[in-house]
Amino acid sequence: MSATWSNSIPFDSPKSSRWLLVARRALVPTLVFVALLTIWETGVRTFNVPSFILPAPSVIVRDTYGVGWALFGHAQATLTTVVGGYLCAILISFPLAVAISSSAVLSNAIYPLLVVKQSIPTVALAPILTVLLGTGSAARITIAALIALFPMVVSTATGLSSAPREMIELSRSMDASWVRRLIDVRLPSAVPYIFSGLKVSMTLALIGAVVAEFVAAERGLGFMIYTSTAFFQLPVAFGAMIVLGLVGTVLFQTVSQIERRFFPWAIGLAESET
Amino acid sequence: MEVSDVSFAYRNQDGTHMLALRDVNLTVQRNEFVSIVGQSGCGKSTLLRLLAGLMAPNRGRITIDGDATTHPRRNISLAFQKPTLLPWSNVLDNVLFPFRHQSRPVGRDEIARARELLSMMGLLDFAERRPGELSGGMQQRLALCRTLVTEPDILLMDEPFSALDALTRDELGVELLKICAVKPKTVVLITHSIAEAVLLSDRVYVMSSRPGTLCDEVEIKLPRPRLPEVMRAPLFQEFTTHVRDLVQQHSVRQS
Numbered sequence: 001m002s003a004t005w006s007n008s009i010p011f012d013s014p015k016s017s018r019w020l021l022v023a024r025r026a027l028v029p030t031l032v033f034v035a036l037l038t039i040w041e042t043g044v045r046t047f048n049v050p051s052f053i054l055p056a057p058s059v060i061v062r063d064t065y066g067v068g069w070a071l072f073g074h075a076q077a078t079l080t081t082v083v084g085g086y087l088c089a090i091l092i093s094f095p096l097a098v099a100i101s102s103s104a105v106l107s108n109a110i111y112p113l114l115v116v117k118q119s120i121p122t123v124a125l126a127p128i129l130t131v132l133l134g135t136g137s138a139a140r141i142t143i144a145a146l147i148a149l150f151p152m153v154v155s156t157a158t159g160l161s162s163a164p165r166e167m168i169e170l171s172r173s174m175d176a177s178w179v180r181r182l183i184d185v186r187l188p189s190a191v192p193y194i195f196s197g198l199k200v201s202m203t204l205a206l207i208g209a210v211v212a213e214f215v216a217a218e219r220g221l222g223f224m225i226y227t228s229t230a231f232f233q234l235p236v237a238f239g240a241m242i243v244l245g246l247v248g249t250v251l252f253q254t255v256s257q258i259e260r261r262f263f264p265w266a267i268g269l270a271e272s273e274t
Numbered sequence: 275m276e277v278s279d280v281s282f283a284y285r286n287q288d289g290t291h292m293l294a295l296r297d298v299n300l301t302v303q304r305n306e307f308v309s310i311v312g313q314s315g316c317g318k319s320t321l322l323r324l325l326a327g328l329m330a331p332n333r334g335r336i337t338i339d340g341d342a343t344t345h346p347r348r349n350i351s352l353a354f355q356k357p358t359l360l361p362w363s364n365v366l367d368n369v370l371f372p373f374r375h376q377s378r379p380v381g382r383d384e385i386a387r388a389r390e391l392l393s394m395m396g397l398l399d400f401a402e403r404r405p406g407e408l409s410g411g412m413q414q415r416l417a418l419c420r421t422l423v424t425e426p427d428i429l430l431m432d433e434p435f436s437a438l439d440a441l442t443r444d445e446l447g448v449e450l451l452k453i454c455a456v457k458p459k460t461v462v463l464i465t466h467s468i469a470e471a472v473l474l475s476d477r478v479y480v481m482s483s484r485p486g487t488l489c490d491e492v493e494i495k496l497p498r499p500r501l502p503e504v505m506r507a508p509l510f511q512e513f514t515t516h517v518r519d520l521v522q523q524h525s526v527r528q529s
């Protein structure tokens with residue numbers, strides 16, 4: 001009764017002022033950004049800094065534009081490596097996390113290996129993997145996947161064991177099977193943890209992809225940065241870097257938006273239950 | 275249901291043991307309504323966990339229908355002291371959770387029963403909401419719906435009405451009695467309200483403190499069906515005073 005009643009209360013819709021608010025919030029960062037660009041541009045011009053040391057923004061835009069459609073090809077190659085490696089990491093990390101969180105023996109077997117793997121810098125691992133797997137996309141995807149794996153496994157395993165004790169007891173009191181307990185109780189409780197792992201991993205996968213492209217690739221933004229610096233085309237390298245930053249931001253926001261959209265209840269769950 | 279000479283100790287983090295229950299004896303007849311009252315921290319929840327088969331006693335035996343309880347059973351429903359709801363499911367799905375969780379089909383009958391319980395608890399308007407949007411007392415009523423939906427033979431309830439106001443509490447208690455009258459159940463109820471224990475039970479057990487043991491037993495010889503009006507009867511007052519005296523007698527003074 002009270003539920004229908006409250007629906008009839010006319011709330012002031014904040015929609016009209018929302019855009020104004022967004023615009024106002026974006027104003028200061030935009031101004032700062034424009035100011036920095038202006039200082040950069042005038043600084044480079046007045047002191048005549050050569051463009052192979054520090055190119056001016058206008059030169060960066062011009063030269064990067066000059067690359068043409070090939071830029072999209074490079075961006076797409078990097079995107080494929082990142083997303084491919086990321087999805088592989090998700091597929092591998094889940095069973096590992098389930099194994100770790102459900103058995104002390106398996107946890108003792110898997111964790112040290114993961115820690116050792118994570119302690120080896122990807123830069124060191126990349127050339128070796130390239131020898132093993134060749135210079136094709138398999139090697140690049142593997143490198144991206146390997147670096148993204150660790151946070152995913154650790155956070156998912158932590159999340160799977162984070163369900164409150166009463167919740168587990170409730171499930172046990174219902175005499176439910178192990179699999180149902182995993183699906184109905186442990187997994188939903190793990191969602192906030194899984195997403196924090198997914199976000200960290202997304203940025204790591206991007207690093208992995210670029211490192212892999214430094215070592216072995218004939219396309220990709222990492223490759224583009226590597227070759228253009230080798231040929232003193234610093235403006236193009238800068239341009240590639242900016243595109244890389246944009247790709248990274250979009251990927252990260254995608255993960256974050258998926259969480260917001262499909263798991264709104266999970267936001268703040270991890271803190272409220274501890 | 276029979277509990278004989280049961281003792282139970284918790285193992286603390288530092289490896290020491292904490293004796294929570296000592297030599298507990300309890301017999302509950304089929305379809306009997308039994309309450310347990312006692313000071314906070316005396317071991318009531320512990321006893322209920324043992325009855326539910328969530329833990330095994332260190333000493334003694336618990337049998338239900340002649341079988342030793344070594345694991346949880348599906349004909350027993352346990353209501354926890356905390357509502358313990360699933361924050362990611364809506365209210366109706368929370369009620370239906372036992373069926374889904376036990377991989378049982380959820381058909382029209384089950385949904386109808388769930389809705390009937392929700393309307394009895396005054397929650398039908400909130401069926402599509404999430405538990406986080408309910409008040410503490412509403413969450414507790416929701417948990418009660420979930421406990422009852424599987425129509426268990428044995429109900430184990432740990433302070434199911436503790437977050438409710440006195441009026442709603444009595445009302446729901448009487449509702450519970452009605453449900454038990456339609457389909458008889460064995461009920462073990464833990465409560466801090468002596469009036470509630472007397473109103474609902476056939477027998478009330480008094481538990482003493484640390485280590486907990488059931489030290490007194492009062493048979494409540496009030497006629498059934500019991501309605502809230504019973505609480506005005508002099509005999510009712512007599513019983514509550516008697517139980518209160520016993521509880522006081524077995525409590526440790528806390529300064």
Ligand SMILES: Nc1ncnc2c1ncn2[C@@H]1O[C@H](COP(=O)(O)OP(=O)(O)OP(=O)(O)O)[C@@H](O)[C@H]1O
Pocket residue numbers: 284285286292294313314315316317318319320321355
């Ligand atoms: N998981 C646990 N580990 C260790 N000790 C525990 C645990 N749970 C309860 N205890 C101890 O066992 C004793 C009995 O606890 P229990 O929860 O059974 O009390 P209770 O009678 O239900 O109290 P209340 O009325 O406050 O709910 C307490 O002294 C408590 O410290």
Ligand SMILES: [Mg+2]
Pocket residue numbers: 318319320355432
């Ligand atoms: Mg308790």
